[in-house]
Each structure stands twice: as C-alpha cells, then as structure tokens.
Amino acid sequence: MGRGRAKAKQTKxxxxxxxxxxxxxxxxxxxxxxxxxxxxxxxxxxxxxxxxLAEAYDDDDSDDEDDPR
Incomplete structure (x- = not known):
C-alpha cells in the first residue's frame, strides 16, 4: 500500500x-x-x-631494511 500517491506523482x-x-x-x-x-x-x-616526495620517502625506506628489528 502507499504506492498510489507515488505512482500518481510519477505519472503527473x-x-x-x-x-x-x-x-x-x-x-x-x-x-x-x-x-x-x-x-x-x-x-x-x-x-x-x-x-x-617519492624520492624523500624512498631514502627512508632503505634505512628500514638495514635495521634488524
């Protein structure tokens, strides 16, 4: 129920x-x-x-690989 109003509006x-x-x-x-x-x-x-920025952060990533932790 309740579809009547919506359908009427769409038709209009x-x-x-x-x-x-x-x-x-x-x-x-x-x-x-x-x-x-x-x-x-x-x-x-x-x-x-x-x-x-990529070059700056690329240098930081290489330091992490050397760290044994």
Missing part, C-alpha cells in the same frame, strides 16, 4: 515532461558545451609533482 511528472513546450536555446547550449570541452582538456586541477 511524466505527462508534464511529455507535453510541455520548451523553447531550447541551442546557441547558449553550444557555448556551454564548447567552454566545457576546452576546460576539460586542461582540467580544473593540476596534479602536483610527487616525484620529490
């Missing part, structure tokens, strides 16, 4: 989506997609260079 939303007339602004959509593709290649986040 589906009908609204099916019969709604929307004026799509294709020019703004194209601008948005073009700006996304140009930033996607560069990305929002530049990954830092971890090689220096």
């Amino acid at each position: 939303v589906a009908r609204d989506l099916k019969y709604r007339t929307v004026d799509t602004d294709f020019a703004s959509l194209e601008r948005e997609l073009r700006s996304e593709s140009s930033t996607a290649s560069g990305g929002y986040y530049d990954e830092p260079d971890y090689s220096q």
Whole structure:
C-alpha cells in the first residue's frame, strides 16, 4: 500500500515532461558545451609533482631494511 500517491506523482511528472513546450536555446547550449570541452582538456586541477616526495620517502625506506628489528 502507499504506492498510489507515488505512482500518481510519477505519472503527473511524466505527462508534464511529455507535453510541455520548451523553447531550447541551442546557441547558449553550444557555448556551454564548447567552454566545457576546452576546460576539460586542461582540467580544473593540476596534479602536483610527487616525484620529490617519492624520492624523500624512498631514502627512508632503505634505512628500514638495514635495521634488524
């Protein structure tokens, strides 16, 4: 029980989506997609260079191997 309200709401939303007339602004959509593709290649986040940290911790690991404990 209780499915009636949920189903009625889903039906109402589906009908609204099916019969709604929307004026799509294709020019703004194209601008948005073009700006996304140009930033996607560069990305929002530049990954830092971890090689220096890796070298620093690599030296510490070699000390542990010599320790007999």
